[in-house]
Amino acid sequence: xxxxxxxxxxxxxxxxxxxxxxxxxxxxxxxxxxxxxxxxxxxxxxxxxxxxxxxxxxxxxxxxxxxxxxxxxxxxxxxxxxxxxxxxxxxxxxxxxxxxxxxxxxxxxxxxxxxxxxxxxxxxxxxxxxxxxxxxxxxxxxxxxxxxxxxxxxxxxxxxxxxxxxxxxxxxxxxxxxxxxxxxxxxxxxxxxxxxxxxxxxxxxxxxxxxxxxxxxxxxxxxxxxxxxxxxxxxxxxxxxxxxxxxxxxxxxxxxxxxxxxxxxxxxxxxxxxxxxxxxxxxxxxxxxxxxxxxxxxxxxxxxxxxxxxxxxxxxxxxxxxxxxxxxxxxxxxxxxxxxxxxxxxxxxxxxxxxxxxxxxxxxxxxxxxxxxxxxxxxxxxxxxxxxxxxxxxxxxxxxxxxxxxx
Amino acid sequence: xxxxxxxxxxxxxxxxxxxxxxxxxxxxxxxxxxxxxxxxxxxxxxxxxxxxxxxxxxxxxxxxxxxxxxxxxxxxxxxxxxxxxxxxxxxxxxxxxxxxxxxxxxxxxxxxxxxxxxxxxxxxxxxxxxxxxxxxxxxxxxxxxxxxxxxxxxxxxxxxxxxxxxxxxxxxxxxxxxxxxxxxxxxxxxxxxxxxxxxxxxxxxxxxxxxxxxxxxxxxxxxxxxxxxxxxxxxxxxxxxxxxxxxxxxxxxxxxxxxxxxxxxxxxxxxxxxxxxxxxxxxxxxxxxxxxxxxxxxxxxxxxxxxxxxxxxxxxxxxxxxxxxxxxxxxxxxxxxxxxxxxxxxxxxxxxxxxxxxxxxxxxxxxxxxxxxxxxxxxxxxxxxxxxxxxxxxxxxxxxxxxxxxx
Numbered sequence: 041x042x043x044x045x046x047x048x049x050x051x052x053x054x055x056x057x058x059x060x061x062x063x064x065x066x067x068x069x070x071x072x073x074x075x076x077x078x079x080x081x082x083x084x085x086x087x088x089x090x091x092x093x094x095x096x097x098x099x100x101x102x103x104x105x106x107x108x109x110x111x112x113x114x115x116x117x118x119x120x121x122x123x124x125x126x127x128x129x130x131x132x133x134x135x136x137x138x139x140x141x142x143x144x145x146x147x148x149x150x151x152x153x154x155x156x157x158x159x160x161x162x163x164x165x166x167x168x169x170x171x172x173x174x175x176x177x178x179x180x181x182x183x184x185x186x187x188x189x190x191x192x193x194x195x196x197x198x199x200x201x202x203x204x205x206x207x208x209x210x211x212x213x214x215x216x217x218x219x220x221x222x223x224x225x226x227x228x229x230x231x232x233x234x235x236x237x238x239x240x241x242x243x244x245x246x247x248x249x250x251x252x253x254x255x256x257x258x259x260x261x262x263x264x265x266x267x268x269x270x271x272x273x274x275x276x277x278x279x280x281x282x283x284x285x286x287x288x289x290x291x292x293x294x295x296x297x298x299x300x301x302x303x304x305x306x307x308x309x310x311x312x313x314x315x316x317x318x319x320x321x322x323x324x325x326x327x328x329x330x331x332x333x334x335x336x337x338x339x340x341x342x343x344x345x346x347x348x349x350x351x352x353x354x355x356x357x358x359x360x361x362x363x364x365x366x367x368x369x370x371x372x373x374x375x376x377x378x379x380x381x382x383x384x385x386x387x388x389x390x391x392x393x394x395x396x397x398x399x400x401x402x403x404x405x406x407x408x409x410x411x412x413x414x415x416x417x418x419x420x421x422x423x424x425x426x427x428x429x430x431x432x433x434x435x436x437x438x439x440x441x442x443x444x445x446x447x
Numbered sequence: 448x449x450x451x452x453x454x455x456x457x458x459x460x461x462x463x464x465x466x467x468x469x470x471x472x473x474x475x476x477x478x479x480x481x482x483x484x485x486x487x488x489x490x491x492x493x494x495x496x497x498x499x500x501x502x503x504x505x506x507x508x509x510x511x512x513x514x515x516x517x518x519x520x521x522x523x524x525x526x527x528x529x530x531x532x533x534x535x536x537x538x539x540x541x542x543x544x545x546x547x548x549x550x551x552x553x554x555x556x557x558x559x560x561x562x563x564x565x566x567x568x569x570x571x572x573x574x575x576x577x578x579x580x581x582x583x584x585x586x587x588x589x590x591x592x593x594x595x596x597x598x599x600x601x602x603x604x605x606x607x608x609x610x611x612x613x614x615x616x617x618x619x620x621x622x623x624x625x626x627x628x629x630x631x632x633x634x635x636x637x638x639x640x641x642x643x644x645x646x647x648x649x650x651x652x653x654x655x656x657x658x659x660x661x662x663x664x665x666x667x668x669x670x671x672x673x674x675x676x677x678x679x680x681x682x683x684x685x686x687x688x689x690x691x692x693x694x695x696x697x698x699x700x701x702x703x704x705x706x707x708x709x710x711x712x713x714x715x716x717x718x719x720x721x722x723x724x725x726x727x728x729x730x731x732x733x734x735x736x737x738x739x740x741x742x743x744x745x746x747x748x749x750x751x752x753x754x755x756x757x758x759x760x761x762x763x764x765x766x767x768x769x770x771x772x773x774x775x776x777x778x779x780x781x782x783x784x785x786x787x788x789x790x791x792x793x794x795x796x797x798x799x800x801x802x803x804x805x806x807x808x809x810x811x812x813x814x815x816x817x818x819x820x821x822x823x824x825x826x827x828x829x830x831x832x833x834x835x836x837x838x839x840x841x842x843x844x845x846x847x848x849x850x851x852x853x854x
Contacts, residue, residue: 056503090523096463097527098534105533108541109526112519116497119516120504126512127505134515138545139590160590183546183567 041073042207043165047175047197050084051214052271053117063124065212065271066170070130075165077204079175079197080121082113103148107177107187110149111137114174114193122172132170135160137185142178142196144186151178151186152254153195158203165204173200191252198255202262209264212271213250217278218243220442221295225430228443232293233276236283239293242385242419256280283387291388291395292440297433298381299426301331302354303411304361305346307372308338318368319345322360328353332381332414332423345370346412348379348423379411380429383421384436396420402439408432448480449614450572454582454604457491458621459678460524470531472619472678473577477537482572484611486582486604487528489520510555514584514594517556518544521581521600529579539577542567544592549585549603551593558585558593559661560602565610572611580607598659605662609669616671619678620657624685625650627849628702632837635850639700640683643690646700649792649826663687690794698795698802699847704840705788706833708738709761710818711768712753714779715745725775726752729767735760739788739821739830752777753819755786755830786818787836790828791843803827809846815839 046066053059062078070076090109094101101109118134125132141157164171175193178186188195194211201209218240221229235243237260244253250268259266259280269277309315316335323330333347349357358375365373382403389395399420403410408431412423424432437443453473460466469485477483497516501508508516525541532539548564571578582600585593595602601618608616625647628636642650644667651660657675666673666687676684716722723742730737740754756764765782772780789810796802806827810817815838819830831839844850 056500059504093463093523093527094530097466097530100534101530102533105526105529105539105541108522108529108543112522115515115519115522116500119512120500122512122515123501123504123508126509127507132512134512136515136592185543 043075043077043204044069045077045079045197045201045204045206045209046212047079047193047210048081048212048271049193049214050081050087052212053080053082053121054084056120059117059120060124062271063121063128066121066125067128067130070170077161077165077171077173077200077206078121079173079193079200080114080117081175081193082110083117086113086116104184107148107185110187111174111177111185114176118172118174125170125172130170131168132172133164134172134174136174137177137196138179138183140173140200142199144178144180144188146180146182146184146186148184148186150189151180153178153188153199153258156199156203158200158205161200161204188254189252191255194252194255195258198258198262198264198266201264202258206264208267209259210267210269211251212269214271215250216270216273216275217268218250218280218294220293221433221437222297225297225433226295226437228434228437230442230444232278234279234281235293236387237280238283238418239385239387240280242383242416243294243296244298251280290386290442291392292384292386292442293388294385295433295436295440295442296383296385297429298383299429300351301348301379301381301423302351303346303348303376303379303423304354304358305344305374305376306361306365306370307344307374308342309345309370310368311337311341311343315368316345319361319364320347322364323349323357326356326360328357328360332412332421334412334414348381348412376411378426379423380426380432381421381423382429382432382436383419384440385419387418389418389420398439399436402435403432406431406435408435450482450484450611451476452484452486452604452608452611452613452616453619454486454600454617455488455619455678456600456621457488457494459619460487460489460528461491463527466524466527467531469528469678470535473528473532474535474537477577484568484572484578484580484607484613485528486580486600486607487521487524488582488600489517490524493520493523511591514555514592517594518581518584518592521583525579525581532577532579537577538575539579540571541579541581543581544584544603545586545590547580547607549606551585551587551595553587553589553591553593555591555593557596558587560585560595560606560665563606563610565607568607568611595661596659598662601659601662602665605665605669605671605673608671609665613671615674616666617674617676618658619676621678622657622675623677623680623682624675625657625687625701627700628840628844629704632704632840633702633844635841635844637849637851639685641686641688642700643794644687645690645825646792646794647687649790649823650701650703651705658687697793697849698799699791699793699849700795701792702840702843702847702849703790703792704836705790706836707758708755708786708788708830709758710753710755710783710786710830711761711765712751712781712783713768713772713777714751714781715749716752716777717775718744718748718750722775723752726768726771729771730756730764733763733767735764735767739819739828741819741821755788755819783818785833786830787833787839788828788830789836789839789843790826791847792826794825796825796827805846806843809842810839813838813842815842
């Protein structure tokens with residue numbers, strides 16, 4: 041018995057039959073004596089339909105008004121689920137973002153949650169209501185409706201769980217947990233019973249399909265235990281929790297692959313103080329995120345400078361770089377189309393030396409060249425030719441003893 | 448130049464093309480130097496679609512949740528119109544019921560407006576924004592979303608106009624004004640240039656198709672001039688205004704016909720004090736509105752008592768009456784299926800005797816029997832056999848010199 045937050049995504053509420061299934065699932069939890077808060081997304085496809093409608097109204101729809109429009113999606117599902125629950129004899133009340141005081145910053149279509157008011161939810165729970173909260177939406181300090189961007193309902197769920205000090209935040213989705221690698225690439229990938237917040241954050245390319253990364257940041261900040269599990273079966277999924285000594289002692293928890301990056305190289309950049317700022321300031325000004333940066337010193341006071349950006353930002357970043365290259369006297373701008381970033385991630389590597397060596401040697405054994413390397417405390421990433429991406433994932437998965445047989 | 452409120456109904460915003468037409472209409476008014484507040488309904492058919500969706504969720508959908516669901520309809524249109532206006536280079540901002548502080552009582556699905564906060568609208572008008580407000584919806588003092596019932600957007604428009612002290616409230620609809628009779632019944636009916644609030648209230652059966660009656664009560668209370676006009680042409684419609692000496696001096700402004708009533712008669716009711724209360728209290732308790740009541744004294748301390756109710760309430764009213772009839776010793780309960788209420792309405796009749804006599808004699812000339820009569824200061828109504836309804840309207844329209852030729 042406790043306070044449980046359950047979040048169901050768009051595919052789980054895609055039609056009335058599925059909404060009724062969600063009602064049954066919620067009731068089962070409630071009937072065990074729990075207080076239940078449900079967070080819903082819009083029906084699958086509805087958000088895309090609304091975006092299409094907006095494009096008919098305007099080629100570049102105003103973002104504030106887009107948020108007003110998009111917020112109708114979750115408003116619809118929370119009303120329908122509450123009706124379904126009530127028709128089954130349960131007290132249920134829907135609440136929209138502004139009614140829960142989900143206060144966000146003023147960035148329409150990708151707002152960040154500042155705070156969530158728990159009073160109204162707690163009051164309804166005290167009266168044994170099932171509370172059904174519209175995910176994805178909030179309200180800024182001027183009283184405008186805002187939305188949180190794709191996957192924002194995950195963040196809504198975690199933020200509500202934090203606000204009411206819930207015992208668990210269950211994220212129901214169409215996969216049944218977090219895997220050691222993408223099972224589509226690596227058939228021997230296995231489901232993790234636990235993963236730490238930090239690992240989950242580093243597993244962006246695995247996790248983003250399952251959890252909005254911002255929700256993990258929120259969970260970490262407020263120490264909310266998140267249970268990622270399937271909405272189609274009753275199996276335990278993966279617990280995303282604070283790192284602790286009880287956790288499974290794997291050196292590496294996962295191998296990820298990110299093909300969404302492209303590389304840009306500036307040849308023969310003068311090696312002067314402030315030159316990096318000249319290159320990266322205009323890129324940052326264009327709100328383009330640079331992922332990896334490597335500088336190779338050449339003879340004669342010149343260096344080659346290589347960095348990567350997301351594919352979507354590539355054209356803009358390239359045009360800015362060419363401009364800057366002329367200004368600073370770099371001789372050439374090179375690009376590489378087909379690269380992939382392979383990462384091994386694990387809190388265990390903090391206490392184990394030799395992870396990098398093991399990684400490089402496993403790749404070398406397959407004659408896979410490493411073009412760039414970057415690291416964090418719990419992650420090592422290598423940029424390699426894209427065509428070797430799947431092979432590299434399988435090789436590393438095996439090299440770090442993650443294959444099913446060894447678990 | 449002034450502050451203009453323009454309300455567009457569901458058929459005027461039924462698709463994107465029509466929404467763009469509304470944008471053009473609004474811009475025309477704005478470009479003349481006016482401050483413009485637009486009130487919108489949901490797209491035609493959308494509300495019915497949402498009700499159908501709710502019925503799939505529950506056979507008897509919870510009313511509070513129904514309001515949450517229905518409110519998405521106007522939320523969609525206000526966002527789309529604001530986008531369309533912005534894409535044409537105009538500053539436009541949508542506001543929902545709760546954002547305008549449309550405070551209502553706690554009666555879901557047929558809430559009444561208590562007050563409207565004008566501050567946010569005035570602030571936006573000062574900054575030369577076109578303000579696009581969701582009609583039909585409000586918020587109760589507990590912060591729940593409420594809706595105002597069919598036609599509620601009219602009341603939203605008048606209430607907003609009152610709150611910001613607008614110079615005019617224009618109701619754009621699919622008819623071009625208020626007529627002296629239903630043009631479908633009476634081809635010689637003509638459009639009134641002006642009609643008083645009181646006349647409009649009495650013209651319920653004519654007016655309800657054009658204006659929600661509650662909006663007229665609101666307009667009268669706050670003295671808001673309402674202009675009912677067509678959204679499909681530029682013609683002047685009908686001004687609904689305070690009665691004054693400048694107005695067209697017609698004895699009768701309109702003839703109406705209401706076929707939505709049924710009659711119930713209790714025979715031989717004991718003529719005792721308190722007997723009426725015994726009959727009508729349980730009917731009132733069931734929230735059934737009794738329209739006309741006539742008591743005919745018989746010999747021997749008994750009376751016959753006849754009253755009328757709306758068709759929708761007939762079955763329930765009949766069952767209550769049969770119950771009461773047994774309790775008080777009335778001998779029989781009779782019903783009449785096919786009746787119609789024909790009314791002549793006009794502020795002019797206050798100063799003209801003989802209106803009733805003229806009405807009765809015109810009907811008598813056509814051998815139309817009058818079953819019941821009721822009156823107000825500016826209305827005389829006769830209950831007649833339904834089959835004579837259209838004939839009666841035409842006869843009276845002509846008898847009171849309302850036909851086009853005589854205007």
